[in-house]
Amino acid sequence: xxxLCPICxxxxxxxxxxxxxxxxxxxxxxxxxxxxxxxxxxxxxxFWPVEPALELSLGEGDTPxxxxxxxxxxxxxxxxxxxxxxxxxxxxxRGTFLALSHALxxxxxxxxxxxxxxxxxxxxxxxxxxxxRAKILVSESASDEKLKAVSVYGGEVIRVRGDYGKLYFExxxxxxxxxxxxxxxxxxxxxxxxxxxxxxxxxxxxxDYVLIPTSSGGLFRGIAKGFIELHESGLIxxxxxxxxxxxxxxxxxxxxxxxxxTRVERFEKxxxxxxxxxxxxxxxxxxxxxxxxxxxxxxxxxxxxxxxEAQRKLAGEGIFVQPASATGVxxxxxxxxxxxxxxxxxxxxxxxxxxxxxxxxxxxECPLEELENCLG
Amino acid sequence: xxxLCPICxxxxxxxxxxxxxxxxxxxxxxxxxxxxxxxxxxxxxxFWPVEPALELSLGEGDTPxxxxxxxxxxxxxxxxxxxxxxxxxxxxxRGTFLALSHALxxxxxxxxxxxxxxxxxxxxxxxxxxxxRAKILVSESASDEKLKAVSVYGGEVIRVRGDYGKLYFExxxxxxxxxxxxxxxxxxxxxxxxxxxxxxxxxxxxxDYVLIPTSSGGLFRGIAKGFIELHESGLIxxxxxxxxxxxxxxxxxxxxxxxxxTRVERFEKxxxxxxxxxxxxxxxxxxxxxxxxxxxxxxxxxxxxxxxEAQRKLAGEGIFVQPASATGVxxxxxxxxxxxxxxxxxxxxxxxxxxxxxxxxxxxECPLEELENCLG
Numbered sequence: 001x002x003x004l005c006p007i008c009x010x011x012x013x014x015x016x017x018x019x020x021x022x023x024x025x026x027x028x029x030x031x032x033x034x035x036x037x038x039x040x041x042x043x044x045x046x047f048w049p050v051e052p053a054l055e056l057s058l059g060e061g062d063t064p065x066x067x068x069x070x071x072x073x074x075x076x077x078x079x080x081x082x083x084x085x086x087x088x089x090x091x092x093x094r095g096t097f098l099a100l101s102h103a104l105x106x107x108x109x110x111x112x113x114x115x116x117x118x119x120x121x122x123x124x125x126x127x128x129x130x131x132x133r134a135k136i137l138v139s140e141s142a143s144d145e146k147l148k149a150v151s152v153y154g155g156e157v158i159r160v161r162g163d164y165g166k167l168y169f170e171x172x173x174x175x176x177x178x179x180x181x182x183x184x185x186x187x188x189x190x191x192x193x194x195x196x197x198x199x200x201x202x203x204x205x206x207x208d209y210v211l212i213p214t215s216s217g218g219l220f221r222g223i224a225k226g227f228i229e230l231h232e233s234g235l236i237x238x239x240x241x242x243x244x245x246x247x248x249x250x251x252x253x254x255x256x257x258x259x260x261x262t263r264v265e266r267f268e269k270x271x272x273x274x275x276x277x278x279x280x281x282x283x284x285x286x287x288x289x290x291x292x293x294x295x296x297x298x299x300x301x302x303x304x305x306x307x308x309e310a311q312r313k314l315a316g317e318g319i320f321v322q323p324a325s326a327t328g329v330x331x332x333x334x335x336x337x338x339x340x341x342x343x344x345x346x347x348x349x350x351x352x353x354x355x356x357x358x359x360x361x362x363x364x365e366c367p368l369e370e371l372e373n374c375l376g
Numbered sequence: 377x378x379x380l381c382p383i384c385x386x387x388x389x390x391x392x393x394x395x396x397x398x399x400x401x402x403x404x405x406x407x408x409x410x411x412x413x414x415x416x417x418x419x420x421x422x423f424w425p426v427e428p429a430l431e432l433s434l435g436e437g438d439t440p441x442x443x444x445x446x447x448x449x450x451x452x453x454x455x456x457x458x459x460x461x462x463x464x465x466x467x468x469x470r471g472t473f474l475a476l477s478h479a480l481x482x483x484x485x486x487x488x489x490x491x492x493x494x495x496x497x498x499x500x501x502x503x504x505x506x507x508x509r510a511k512i513l514v515s516e517s518a519s520d521e522k523l524k525a526v527s528v529y530g531g532e533v534i535r536v537r538g539d540y541g542k543l544y545f546e547x548x549x550x551x552x553x554x555x556x557x558x559x560x561x562x563x564x565x566x567x568x569x570x571x572x573x574x575x576x577x578x579x580x581x582x583x584d585y586v587l588i589p590t591s592s593g594g595l596f597r598g599i600a601k602g603f604i605e606l607h608e609s610g611l612i613x614x615x616x617x618x619x620x621x622x623x624x625x626x627x628x629x630x631x632x633x634x635x636x637x638t639r640v641e642r643f644e645k646x647x648x649x650x651x652x653x654x655x656x657x658x659x660x661x662x663x664x665x666x667x668x669x670x671x672x673x674x675x676x677x678x679x680x681x682x683x684x685e686a687q688r689k690l691a692g693e694g695i696f697v698q699p700a701s702a703t704g705v706x707x708x709x710x711x712x713x714x715x716x717x718x719x720x721x722x723x724x725x726x727x728x729x730x731x732x733x734x735x736x737x738x739x740x741e742c743p744l745e746e747l748e749n750c751l752g
């Protein structure tokens with residue numbers, strides 16, 4: 001199985017992480033047919049670049065697609081792909097599991113990642129599960145509290161002082177030299193794992209639009225590749241329109257797209273409540289830009305107020321998400337979609353991970369003897 | 377469909393919540409056959425007392441059964457039933473969904489519950505999902521921080537000053553009078569929802585033992601009823617041995633069982649880190665005692681230190697649970713089970729809900745220019 005660079009087209013026979021040109025590589029498209037099976041890994045067995053280590057699965061994937069009322073006032077049929085019910089409560093687990101399946105088969109003894117949030121927890125958890133050591137590199141600013149949900153799994157958490165953007169590339173270089181397999185945000189196996197989201201959606205509906213919170217670009221590229229492979233395998237009739245959603249306060253991909261550029265530039269002074277998608281210089285940014293242009297897809301930004309409002313509305317449907325996960329629904333009303341279309345919004349991670357910033361509501365006080373009045 | 381009292385045997389045609397004798401009622405046993413279907417609700421369609429409102433489901437249930445290494449040193453095959461990946465990240469969602477399906481069909485406009493933790497979040501979430509008002513009664517001591525994860529869904533949270541034990545019964549009485557359907561810990565529909573855990577386990581393995589963290593007794597009764605109904609329907613060959621697990625610092629059921637009593641007495645001054653199972657006077661305690669005696673099942677207590685150790689070990693397998701959920705695995709080594717037996721431990725709720733008390737680990741510091749040394 002070859003890897004290729006989606007930007008310059010160069011191909012590789014060995015499992016490199018990035019092209020010589022600096023861009024991320026990806027596996028050549030898979031074709032296949034579906035099978036009967038309990039897990040997404042089994043049902044789409046033809047589509048993975050490595051045999052999934054099913055005996056070590058934690059049950060990642062196969063998440064619910066929930067019908068939502070939130071599209072009604074806009075006249076669209078909205079479905080929520082709830083990735084908050086993965087084993088470490090974010091979509092990252094799909095990619096981590098597949099990348100660790102690769103690391104295991106290649107006999108790595110240690111894996112690593114650069115993240116302060118969902119991916120850090122995911123890699124820490126799966127490394128322990130797979131019996132591998134984990135090196136979790138986090139930024140100076142990450143709070144001890146936040147890192148509890150990472151270090152609890154047993155991975156070694158290292159707070160690195162210095163440019164966080166450089167750390168992504170430095171970790172790949174050093175990892176290769178030291179035999180630590182770094183599974184960063186757009187590792188090629190990770191991207192493949194995210195295809196499962198597209199596969200599962202296609203099993204239930206034929207969406208016209210899919211809303212994808214976009215930071216590094218890894219999730220967007222994975223879902224896109226999933227739909228493209230289903231289409232090229234003759235399993236779906238057409239491609240949905242994918243919509244990359246970014247926070248206004250950190251939207252390097254949308255900005256470059258709007259300005260007609262083919263290269264993403266660093267977004268200075270990012271500021272948004274959607275921390276999980278606040279990557280100012282996304283390593284898969286150019287690859288996402290190319291997909292958007294090639295297929296006529298879209299990029300949309302939403303403000304923090306719009307994100308908060310969407311987070312509240314989603315909770316009102318019973319799903320508590322972190323701010324980044326609410327961006328899709330926030331984008332919905334800005335898009336003016338045709339009436340009756342089917343839209344899927346990807347909910348990437350649990351609201352419990354950002355509980356501190358959750359909208360507080362008033363708590364009423366009531367003495368037991370006055371309970372009847374309080375309930376009335 | 378009749379309800380009956382498992383203690384005095386009286387039957388009821390209307391959907392009462394408790395028997396005149398003071399004990400909880402339950403639905404007469406269901407018999408049926410399994411069907412093909414995506415959800416546990418569909419596959420076990422014959423076994424529910426009300427038609428599940430599938431169009432409002434959030435995807436509760438159908439959780440992973442994860443093979444664990446933690447039984448190896450004890451010579452047993454251990455499986456972890458991971459309920460932390462439910463929509464509000466605890467097993468409560470199964471019971472809440474079914475009880476709200478009933479409330480909806482009976483045209484209630486408001487529902488309620490008495491809880492400070494998992495159940496409060498679950499009822500608050502599903503009430504919003506079902507378009508019903510929610511009255512969530514919590515104890516004086518519940519922190520604002522903890523209640524954020526409850527009120528975010530939009531339910532009305534009421535902090536009640538007074539005896540928290542009395543509140544359980546008072547809420548049922550007042551609820552009936554005021555038309556608020558209270559779904560407390562052992563509501564008969566809630567119990568039925570928990571049967572799904574037994575059904576899903578039986579689809580994958582034939583366990584010899586099932587370890588169940590036990591507080592009010594609702595979960596224990598539900599899982600027991602599920603296995604009993606499968607057995608009476610001829611779908612499994614024998615019943616597993618169910619083991620109620622309690623924290624030493626709050627173990628009213630185990631104490632009564634050990635002392636040969638048929639009635640549970642209030643456990644004075646409960647104190648344990650396993651807050652989610654710290655009910656000092658469990659409303660289904662006597663019903664659980666009866667099941668333990670009738671089937672020759674067991675009750676085991678574990679210390680806070682043993683719970684912490686099990687929580688750490690589970691995290692080392694990639695699953696971060698709240699302390700109460702670690703009690704099953706903590707109990708495992710005290711049981712001296714025969715070699716080679718199959719054991720399922722129920723993991724009831726996510727560790728993110730009790731993040732503050734999670735075991736903190738040391739975070740290393742490293743300047744970027746020294747990263748190579750830090751990784752080596």
